Amino acid sequence: MSNTQPNRPGCDNILEMRDIRVEFSSGRGRSKRQIVALNGVDLSVPRGTILGLVGESGSGKSTLARVLTALESSFTGTMVFNGTHLPARRTKELRRQIQMVFQDPYSSLDPRMTVRQTLAELLSVHKIVERRDVNKRCRELMEQVQLPERALDTYPISMSGGQRQRVAIAKALALEPSLLVADEAVSALDVSVQAGIVNLMADLRDELGLSVLFIAHDLAVVRSLCENVVVMYHGNIVEAGTTETVFAEPRDGYTKTLLRSIPRIRY
Ligand SMILES: Nc1ncnc2c1ncn2[C@@H]1O[C@H](COP(=O)(O)OP(=O)(O)OP(=O)(O)O)[C@@H](O)[C@H]1O
Ligand SMILES: [Mg+2]
Numbered sequence: 001m002s003n004t005q006p007n008r009p010g011c012d013n014i015l016e017m018r019d020i021r022v023e024f025s026s027g028r029g030r031s032k033r034q035i036v037a038l039n040g041v042d043l044s045v046p047r048g049t050i051l052g053l054v055g056e057s058g059s060g061k062s063t064l065a066r067v068l069t070a071l072e073s074s075f076t077g078t079m080v081f082n083g084t085h086l087p088a089r090r091t092k093e094l095r096r097q098i099q100m101v102f103q104d105p106y107s108s109l110d111p112r113m114t115v116r117q118t119l120a121e122l123l124s125v126h127k128i129v130e131r132r133d134v135n136k137r138c139r140e141l142m143e144q145v146q147l148p149e150r151a152l153d154t155y156p157i158s159m160s161g162g163q164r165q166r167v168a169i170a171k172a173l174a175l176e177p178s179l180l181v182a183d184e185a186v187s188a189l190d191v192s193v194q195a196g197i198v199n200l201m202a203d204l205r206d207e208l209g210l211s212v213l214f215i216a217h218d219l220a221v222v223r224s225l226c227e228n229v230v231v232m233y234h235g236n237i238v239e240a241g242t243t244e245t246v247f248a249e250p251r252d253g254y255t256k257t258l259l260r261s262i263p264r265i266r267y
Pocket of ligand 1: 036
């Protein structure tokens with residue numbers, strides 16, 4: 001990944017979030033009330049690892065992802081990314097370095113463009129490679145997401161959900177990020193297809209040294225993929241640690257309940 005910032009010595013975490021707080025107001029007039037979506041969250045992602053983020057619906061996972069990717073700008077707290085303070089107004093370069101993959105690959109792909117057109121546009125707009133190297137880079141991206149080269153000349157409509165999600169990942173990788181945020185990126189896929197995407201995430205970590213924040217509600221997937229795991233409940237982090245420790249010796253009552261609900265699926 002030529003465009004990625006060099007690893008900084010002494011900076012073991014690619015990301016450190018401190019005391020992140022987000023409030024929303026809902027309703028009008030007398031029924032108006034404040035929702036604390038994130039209640040002072042601290043979270044660190046060790047470089048080159050996958051951090052799993054789990055918690056029930058509405059616990060604040062997507063809000064955290066949106067703060068991190070600058071889609072949500074009303075928050076308090078601080079973030080340090082790759083040893084540098086992340087300012088409220090991100091430079092284009094800082095935005096490039098943190099990329100997001102969403103649950104629904106349909107909405108992140110333009111149906112009128114082939115995969116090659118989509119990727120080529122990104123590579124040109126962000127000046128990632130010289131014009132003459134665009135096709136070569138497109139082929140490399142297909143290889144990275146384990147799609148055949150001929151997929152470059154297809155439209156999203158003719159692809160399966162899993163293939164589309166691979167293209168969505170290729171779009172994120174095209175910008176050569178250091179951190180990938182996957183918000184329920186496998187949740188909409190069939191279980192058999194999920195396993196392929198989960199394995200791809202592991203390969204990207206191992207081969208590119210990519211760091212990933214992996215948001216999921218499937219604890220079996222998190223257990224098989226992530227080095228570390230964080231559990232959220234009502235806007236708070238109630239448990240954080242290595243996946244092994246959290247799954248073997250959960251300290252928090254909510255985590256214990258959550259763990260009891262895991263189906264016994266093995267990947
Ligand atoms: N734009 C918004 N305006 C008002 N409330 C919001 C907004 N976005 C999120 N919320 C509220 O903030 C809380 C956290 O929502 P969030 O989407 O972060 O949860 P989540 O953990 O991602 O849930 P899910 O597992 O269902 O995706 C919820 O109570 C939600 O209703
Ligand atoms: Mg969500």
